[in-house]
Amino acid sequence: MNALGRHILAEIHGCDSKVLNDITGVEEIMVQAALSSGAEVREVAFHKFSPQGVSGVVVISESHLAVHTWPEHGYAAVDVFTCGDSVNPWDACNYIVEKFHAQNFTASETLRGVLVETATQKAAI
Numbered sequence: 001m002n003a004l005g006r007h008i009l010a011e012i013h014g015c016d017s018k019v020l021n022d023i024t025g026v027e028e029i030m031v032q033a034a035l036s037s038g039a040e041v042r043e044v045a046f047h048k049f050s051p052q053g054v055s056g057v058v059v060i061s062e063s064h065l066a067v068h069t070w071p072e073h074g075y076a077a078v079d080v081f082t083c084g085d086s087v088n089p090w091d092a093c094n095y096i097v098e099k100f101h102a103q104n105f106t107a108s109e110t111l112r113g114v115l116v117e118t119a120t121q122k123a124a125i
Helices: 023-036 089-099 119-124
Strands: 003-013 041-048 054-060 063-070 075-083 104-114
Touching: 003 089, 023 041, 023 054, 023 063, 023 089, 063 089, 075 089, 075 104, 089 104
Parallel strands: none
Antiparallel strands: 003 075, 003 104, 041 054, 054 063, 063 075
């Protein structure tokens, strides 16, 4: 890979609003998504909004997973950022889509930290 990491931004629609509004459930889904992709979980922080919605982040050794939910719209914004080659961010993203009972989603992948070797760096190697 010519990049330090892969970052998936997912627009997840038609989700079960009860799932999206349950802080314990959303946290469990996000942690399990990280674990199912082979990531190592380091820290977890989630917040329940009033009257509805959950936001949270799972910090992994390889970077992070983040979520923001709008239960009233059946919508979740998710990003999964992984560094290195040992974790596939798509595994985590697909797990989340399934567990949110989404009717559809769109996602894009961006390479982060794309490395460009200069002639000087090549000569030093």
